[in-house]
Amino acid sequence: MTSLTIPGPLAAAPGSGWRKAKDRIATTVIYGSFLLALVPLVWLLWTVLSRGLHAITSDGWFTGSQRGITYRDGGGGALHAIVGTVEQVALCTVISVPIALLVAIYLVEYGRGPLARATTFMVDILTGIPSIVAALFIYAVFVTSFSGQRAGWLVSLALVMLMIPVVVRTTEEMLRLVPNELREASYALGVPKWKTIVKIVLPTAMSGIMTGIVLGVARVAGETAPLLVLVGYSPNDNSNLFSGPQGSLPGMIKDQFGNLGSTTILRGGHKVSVHYAADRMWGAALTLILLVMALNLLARLIASRSKVSS
Amino acid sequence: MAKRIDARNLNIYYGKFLAVADVDFTIAPRSVTAFIGPSGCGKSTVLRTINRMHEVIAGATVQGELLLDGEDIYGADVDPVNVRRTIGMVFQRPNPFPTMSIYDNVAAGLKLQSSRMKRSDLDVVVEKSLRAANLWDEVKDRLAKPGAGLSGGQQQRLCIARAIAVEPQVLLMDEPCSALDPISTLAIEDLIQSLKQKYTIVIVTHNMQQAARVSERTAFFNLAGVGKPGQLVEIDETQKIFSNPTEKATEDYISGRFG
Ligand SMILES: Nc1ncnc2c1ncn2[C@@H]1O[C@H](COP(=O)(O)OP(=O)(O)OP(=O)(O)O)[C@@H](O)[C@H]1O
Ligand SMILES: [Mg+2]
Numbered sequence: 062m063t064s065l066t067i068p069g070p071l072a073a074a075p076g077s078g079w080r081k082a083k084d085r086i087a088t089t090v091i092y093g094s095f096l097l098a099l100v101p102l103v104w105l106l107w108t109v110l111s112r113g114l115h116a117i118t119s120d121g122w123f124t125g126s127q128r129g130i131t132y133r134d135g136g137g138g139a140l141h142a143i144v145g146t147v148e149q150v151a152l153c154t155v156i157s158v159p160i161a162l163l164v165a166i167y168l169v170e171y172g173r174g175p176l177a178r179a180t181t182f183m184v185d186i187l188t189g190i191p192s193i194v195a196a197l198f199i200y201a202v203f204v205t206s207f208s209g210q211r212a213g214w215l216v217s218l219a220l221v222m223l224m225i226p227v228v229v230r231t232t233e234e235m236l237r238l239v240p241n242e243l244r245e246a247s248y249a250l251g252v253p254k255w256k257t258i259v260k261i262v263l264p265t266a267m268s269g270i271m272t273g274i275v276l277g278v279a280r281v282a283g284e285t286a287p288l289l290v291l292v293g294y295s296p297n298d299n300s301n302l303f304s305g306p307q308g309s310l311p312g313m314i315k316d317q318f319g320n321l322g323s324t325t326i327l328r329g330g331h332k333v334s335v336h337y338a339a340d341r342m343w344g345a346a347l348t349l350i351l352l353v354m355a356l357n358l359l360a361r362l363i364a365s366r367s368k369v370s371s
Numbered sequence: 372m373a374k375r376i377d378a379r380n381l382n383i384y385y386g387k388f389l390a391v392a393d394v395d396f397t398i399a400p401r402s403v404t405a406f407i408g409p410s411g412c413g414k415s416t417v418l419r420t421i422n423r424m425h426e427v428i429a430g431a432t433v434q435g436e437l438l439l440d441g442e443d444i445y446g447a448d449v450d451p452v453n454v455r456r457t458i459g460m461v462f463q464r465p466n467p468f469p470t471m472s473i474y475d476n477v478a479a480g481l482k483l484q485s486s487r488m489k490r491s492d493l494d495v496v497v498e499k500s501l502r503a504a505n506l507w508d509e510v511k512d513r514l515a516k517p518g519a520g521l522s523g524g525q526q527q528r529l530c531i532a533r534a535i536a537v538e539p540q541v542l543l544m545d546e547p548c549s550a551l552d553p554i555s556t557l558a559i560e561d562l563i564q565s566l567k568q569k570y571t572i573v574i575v576t577h578n579m580q581q582a583a584r585v586s587e588r589t590a591f592f593n594l595a596g597v598g599k600p601g602q603l604v605e606i607d608e609t610q611k612i613f614s615n616p617t618e619k620a621t622e623d624y625i626s627g628r629f630g
Contacts, residue, residue: 173429242466246530248427250480250537251456260483264470 109347116344117351126308127296132320132338139341139348141298141308145213146352148302149292149309150282152217153224158274160221161228168229169236170258188226193286195222200290211292213302216309219287224277231273235266268364275360279353285311310349317342373400373571374440374457374540376421381435383416383425390416392600394435396590403567405582405609406575408592409624413601414575417592418543421573422458423451439541456484459539463546465526467518467533474514476529477501480537496536504532505562524555531562535570542566544574548581560585579625583613591621 116122117139125138164184168177199219203209239262247257263270288294294312299305321342323334381394391413398404406414419425420433423444436443444454467476477497481488488496497514501507506528510521518529527547534542544563548556563572563585576582582589590606605618616622 240466242462242464243468245424245427246462246466246468246533247479247483248452249422249424249455249460249462250483250533251452251454252480252483253452256483261468261470265468267470 106350109343109350112340113343113345113347116340117347119344122344122348126298127313127316127341128298130296132317132322133324135335135337137341139310139313139345141296142310142313142345143348143352144298144300145292145307145309145312146282146349148300149213149216149220149307150278152214152302153220153281154274154278156217157221157224157228157277161225161277162232162270164225164229165232165236166258168233170254170262184226184229187222188230190222191286192219192223192284193290195219196287196290198222199287204291210304211306212304213292213307215291216287217302219291220281220284223284224281227277227280228273231276232266232270235269235273236262238269239265268361271360271364275353275357278356282353283311283349285315288312289315310345310352313345314342314349317345373569375400376541376571376573377436377438377441378417378421379436379438381417381420381433381437383413383420384432384434385428386430389600391592392595392602394603396603396606398571398573398588400571401567401569402588403563403572403574403586404606405586405589406573406592407577407579407582407589407624408601408604409594410577411601412592412594414592415545416601417603418545418573418575419460421541421543422460423454424460426451456537457539458541458543459534459537461527461531461534461542461544461547463549465523465530465550467521467526467529469517469519471518472515473510473518473521473529476518477532477536479533484537500532500536503535503562503566504528505558506532522555524551524558527551527555527559528562531559535566539570541571541573544572546575546577549577556581579613583609589613591616591618591624593620593624 119136121136121138123138123143124140125136126141127137127139128141130137164180168180171177172180196216196219199215199222203215203218204211209215243261243265244257247261248254252260288309288311292309292312293306294316295306295308296313296316297308299307301307317338320338321336322338323336325332325334327333376396376398378394378396381391382389383391383394394417406418408414416425420437425431425433433445435445437445439454439457443449468479471479474497475482477500478493481493481496498507498511501510506525509525510516510529518526521529527550531547548559551559560581563574566572574582574585586609588606589609589612591604591612592601593604594601604620605612605616607617611617612621613625616625
């Protein structure tokens with residue numbers, strides 16, 4: 062419309078020329094912003110990949126630990142860290158997902174009145190809790206009050222507090238996306254409400270819920286504060302969630318970062334300086350990213366399966 | 372099988388808002404009754420009270436009695452889930468379950484109502500329902516494909532098959548053809564003719580010709596005035612409603628003088 066009221070340079074042919082120019086400008090701006098947004102992502106991935114690839118392709122990365130290895134030594138693996146992170150996150154997921162799903166189902170399908178509003182409010186608050194605060198809370202309860210020992214499972218508990226709000230939020234959104242018509246179609250067949258939720262609503266929202274769970278896992282897998290407070294870091298193998306310090310990928314990144322330093326070695330008759338700790342730090346970072354990505358793929362696979370077979 | 376429906380003094384509310392006031396009617400078994408009237412007069416609302424779908428909406432309530440073969444379905448000890456098993460419903464927009472195949476859509480009612488049926492028995496019911504809905508020949512080779520992959524008219528017939536697979540005694544249809552082309556519409560009208568041998572059918576429609584073609588009796592609903600609740604103006608033989616209605620409002624509506 063503006064092209065008619067503002068006589069531009071193309072006033073002789075109002076409309077088409079200016080309109081095309083506007084279209085081109087808008088297109089350029091949109092693609093430009095898209096590329097701009099991509100820059101940090103690609104940059105980050107490239108940095109981690111190029112610096113970490115050397116470590117994770119080295120011998121023993123997925124089979125060894127860092128036992129007795131200093132920044133002057135090459136080699137060693139990340140198995141102890143992978144095991145720790147996987148165990149802690151798995152326990153956290155097993156506790157969080159059922160609770161979060163039930164809360165989301167309550168909020169969307171049943172929640173009315175003050176209790177629902179209070180629940181939403183709590184979830185909001187939980188979303189904003191910094192991980193270090195969650196960690197201190199767990200420490201205060203289990204270590205100070207009940208004089209327990211620091212261990213991996215306490216990390217899981219702290220992570221639960223961070224994961225639940227993420228999964229509740231995304232699940233809630235996914236459930237609200239399920240059209241009411243489907244619920245009504247099911248009720249009209251004489252199907253009780255709970256069965257409608259389990260057999261119609263959840264399967265319809267399944268792929269979105271899976272994505273939400275993976276987002277939650279990704280959110281907690283890289284958390285460092287609870288590790289520092291609740292389990293510390295060990296370079297040795299320890300697959301026991303319930304006793305002793307445990308390795309973890311964020312813990313390993315931090316540990317290697319704290320011991321950066323170069324060593325001079327002889328290679329082919331020349332003296333070269335190498336950074337073993339830095340290599341391993343990037344390797345651990347890359348491993349963490351790969352872990353989350355693998356999980357993402359797995360979730361997609363499960364979601365697409367469940368859609369076909371239900 | 373088919374049952375008779377008596378509405379006595381129905382007042383239907385959304386929260387405090389009285390949507391439809393003081394409705395009385397009787398619907399004979401094995402008949403087709405059409406609900407007509409201007410938009411917003413409460414046709415869908417009345418239809419949804421017949422199988423207790425109205426109360427699914429938050430705050431929605433019903434006063435009065437609705438008798439199914441003499442038994443009040445709003446009685447204190449009546450489970451709405453059982454009412455809906457007896458009184459099936461087809462909606463305005465086709466709504467097959469998107470995660471399910473054509474077969475599973477038709478079998479959904481039986482499977483979800485908890486009855487454990489043998490696969491062979493289920494096969495029989497699915498075929499019978501699809502045949503009754505005039506859809507069998509079109510889908511028999513792709514029963515395992517998703518129901519959402521059918522055309523709109525096929526989806527609506529799939530929804531009808533799904534509704535009759537659980538063998539209800541009454542079938543309610545809320546503008547079942549409004550999203551369909553003339554050919555699919557005819558297919559569904561034919562279907563209604565054959566279904567009335569077994570079921571009591573109530574159909575809401577904005578299409579007068581359709582009401583005249585498929586129904587034996589017609590109920591005309593109207594708004595008493597702006598901001599006033601909807602009401603049932605009259606219910607009578609379809610032929611009488613369309614040729615010589617008792618009420619002036621009905622005549623005006625039918626002849627297109629308002630609405
Ligand atoms: N979910 C709802 N909440 C509140 N009011 C509603 C709701 N659904 C319908 N109403 C109101 O109830 C009255 C009757 O609506 P209803 O949908 O029954 O009309 P209708 O005759 O089916 O109209 P149409 O021909 O357009 O489908 C209207 O005033 C409408 O605004
Ligand atoms: Mg309606």
